[in-house]
Amino acid sequence: MVVLEDEDLHDPKGEVVETFSYNRYIPMGFDKGLADQSVLETLEQIGYDIGADDIHIAKVRLFEEAVQPIQTGATVRHPAFEEIKDLLVTTTARDGMVLGEIKSTDFIAPSLPQELDGLLHMQEQGVLRKQNGVPFIFDIRAMQQYPHIGVFGGSGSGKSFGLRVMLEELMKLKIPTLVFDPHFEMNFSAKSEGVEDAPGYADQYDVVQIGRDVGVDFSALSTRDVERLLSASGSLTESMVNVIQSIHKRRDSYQSFSDRVANLSEALEMGKQKVEGMLHDGGMSRDEISRFSTFKSLLDQYGSLPLSSIKGIQWRANRLHQAGLFQQNIRAIETSIHQGKLVVIQGAVWLLQVFSSYVIGSLYGQRRAYRDAKLQQEQGQFFPPFVVVTDEAHNFAPKGYDAPAKSVLKEIAQEGRKYGVFLIFATQRPTLLDETITAQLNSKFVFRTVRGTDIQTIKEETDLTYEEGKRLPYLRSGDVFVSSAIIGRTMAVRIRMAHSTSPHTLNPFDELQQMNAQGDEVVLEALYPHLPLSEMSLVKELTQLNRDAAKSWDVSTWKQELERLCRDELLVKQKTPFATLYDRA
Numbered sequence: 403m404v405v406l407e408d409e410d411l412h413d414p415k416g417e418v419v420e421t422f423s424y425n426r427y428i429p430m431g432f433d434k435g436l437a438d439q440s441v442l443e444t445l446e447q448i449g450y451d452i453g454a455d456d457i458h459i460a461k462v463r464l465f466e467e468a469v470q471p472i473q474t475g476a477t478v479r480h481p482a483f484e485e486i487k488d489l490l491v492t493t494t495a496r497d498g499m500v501l502g503e504i505k506s507t508d509f510i511a512p513s514l515p516q517e518l519d520g521l522l523h524m525q526e527q528g529v530l531r532k533q534n535g536v537p538f539i540f541d542i543r544a545m546q547q548y549p550h551i552g553v554f555g556g557s558g559s560g561k562s563f564g565l566r567v568m569l570e571e572l573m574k575l576k577i578p579t580l581v582f583d584p585h586f587e588m589n590f591s592a593k594s595e596g597v598e599d600a601p602g603y604a605d606q607y608d609v610v611q612i613g614r615d616v617g618v619d620f621s622a623l624s625t626r627d628v629e630r631l632l633s634a635s636g637s638l639t640e641s642m643v644n645v646i647q648s649i650h651k652r653r654d655s656y657q658s659f660s661d662r663v664a665n666l667s668e669a670l671e672m673g674k675q676k677v678e679g680m681l682h683d684g685g686m687s688r689d690e691i692s693r694f695s696t697f698k699s700l701l702d703q704y705g706s707l708p709l710s711s712i713k714g715i716q717w718r719a720n721r722l723h724q725a726g727l728f729q730q731n732i733r734a735i736e737t738s739i740h741q742g743k744l745v746v747i748q749g750a751v752w753l754l755q756v757f758s759s760y761v762i763g764s765l766y767g768q769r770r771a772y773r774d775a776k777l778q779q780e781q782g783q784f785f786p787p788f789v790v791v792t793d794e795a796h797n798f799a800p801k802g803y804d805a806p807a808k809s810v811l812k813e814i815a816q817e818g819r820k821y822g823v824f825l826i827f828a829t830q831r832p833t834l835l836d837e838t839i840t841a842q843l844n845s846k847f848v849f850r851t852v853r854g855t856d857i858q859t860i861k862e863e864t865d866l867t868y869e870e871g872k873r874l875p876y877l878r879s880g881d882v883f884v885s886s887a888i889i890g891r892t893m894a895v896r897i898r899m900a901h902s903t904s905p906h907t908l909n910p911f912d913e914l915q916q917m918n919a920q921g922d923e924v925v926l927e928a929l930y931p932h933l934p935l936s937e938m939s940l941v942k943e944l945t946q947l948n949r950d951a952a953k954s955w956d957v958s959t960w961k962q963e964l965e966r967l968c969r970d971e972l973l974v975k976q977k978t979p980f981a982t983l984y985d986r987a
């Protein structure tokens with residue numbers, strides 16, 4: 403950022419958007435880019451020796467349009483913080499989300515006020531350092547006017563890391579948040595190395611798993627909900643939809659619904675004639691009579707429905723049941739949201755899709771009912787505003803086809819602002835995300851993106867300049883362009899060091915090494931009491947060794963293992979004329 407000292411224009415400010423360097427040893431073509439022949443001629447006239455000097459030329463975009471040309475030869479300098487603070491910081495660290503550092507602002511550090519200093523740590527190229535630039539503080543309160551956030555970036559771009567930092571800040575602000583976590587990675591229990599004095603989040607979040615801690619209360623579902631749920635388990639044909647509409651009854655429990663489907667399927671397989679015949683013949687137990695009567699009445703009502711579609715429904719419902727979806731309810735989630743906590747919901751992607759539709763629909767409904775009642779001056783049960791966060795958002799609201807949660811998410815994208823319900827949507831593939839939703843994401847965090855189609859989508863959906871767009875494939879992990887209606891222009895930011903890490907982040911190869919080392923320890927512990935051990939005595943000690951090491955190896959496997967431990971220098975081998983002995987290293 404620079405100040406151009408031109409008094410007539412009140413020292414306009416701007417930012418460098420493109421640079422060009424000319425060095426006499428490398429004659430570059432001047433026909434391209436910023437410096438064409440006329441620029442160079444002008445420079446020479448001003449007094450530069452183009453042949454001898456290194457020349458750096460910058461293209462500057464003014465923050466505000468100048469009403470007349472800037473004085474030629476005006477001095478250009480770095481601004482002090484006070485001069486540009488309104489452009490950089492619009493809220494306080496207490497009220498906003500402290501997400502990172504604005505790039506290339508280290509020159510401001512000396513004039514940075516105390517309350518904006520020492521807020522965060524940065525990690526660059528593996529090295530941890532203290533903040534030395536202007537913090538990037540996202541004004542979440544402004545989401546009331548400009549709702550919803552999109553987080554885009556390819557694999558390894560720092561998108562998940564950035565999402566984690568956002569979640570930490572939401573917890574700091576005690577904003578109730580619902581997080582769908584298909585990667586099982588959003589856990590905040592471990593502290594990042596080097597920032598041990600950072601706040602802990604242990605009592606600010608809960609992790610729940612679908613089927614274990616939370617699920618769907620089947621009896622509260624409408625027929626339309628049942629359709630949506632079952633379609634997530636496997637796509638539905640029109641005839642299957644017809645089956646659901648015909649046989650689902652209000653307040654059906656999972657048991658009553660699935661029994662009806664199973665009975666109807668069995669009855670259709672038997673055929674009406676046989677069922678009626680059985681009832682006529684008599685000589686049946688009371689249970690059997692009741693069973694065949696049920697069959698008959700089901701056939702009377704639904705006998706025209708195709709068996710294959712009923713079987714399809716049966717299979718789909720059973721799949722959800724097997725996943726444990728109907729064994730719990732969402733009370734645990736509602737309680738946490740009421741407490742202002744962040745709730746991480748984990749499960750397989752397909753199950754998350756089904757469940758998200760149900761849980762978001764339910765919570766959004768409660769929030770809306772409360773707000774609407776309040777508008778009409780009625781007493782309603784309080785339900786807090788909340789934020790919905792998901793990675794792989796294109797799975798939840800895909801472009802071009804339906805998904806269980808899509809309609810409620812679209813509704814929130816368009817109407818959520820009124821009710822204080824906001825989305826934070828992260829995806830590697832913005833091109834695959836429903837376009838009405840993309841258009842409603844008023845702030846976009848764009849990490850490294852390589853795929854051409856996605857870069858194109860991002861360019862269309864943000865105010866990224868041509869030059870910024872060109873840089874997208876080369877951004878470092880953790881660097882991000884923030885394009886937000888709240889700020890009004892694009893900012894280059896580096897995301898701060900996260901305070902927490904997920905237990906996942908262990909490199910799988912380190913994990914293997916650790917496992918091997920642990921394995922060695924167990925075997926060595928079992929061997930120590932028997933050392934020095936000869937090959938001969940191995941047979942005698944075999945049972946004891948296997949018991950102590952919890953193995954079931956035979957003599958030759960133990961021999962191989964002893965040889966390997968010697969090679970790894972954890973044991974030594976001594977050869978005597980009488981035997982080979984293995985001993986402590």
Ligand SMILES: Nc1ncnc2c1ncn2[C@@H]1O[C@H](COP(=O)(O)OP(=O)(O)OP(=O)(O)O)[C@@H](O)[C@H]1O
Binds near residue numbers: 561562896
């Ligand atoms: N702001 C940052 N500061 C320090 N390191 C970072 C930062 N962002 C990312 N990294 C490093 O880069 C690695 C990759 O980041 P991350 O796992 O977030 O990528 P991703 O875009 O989410 O990829 P994927 O979508 O495949 O999960 C992280 O493990 C982390 O070590």
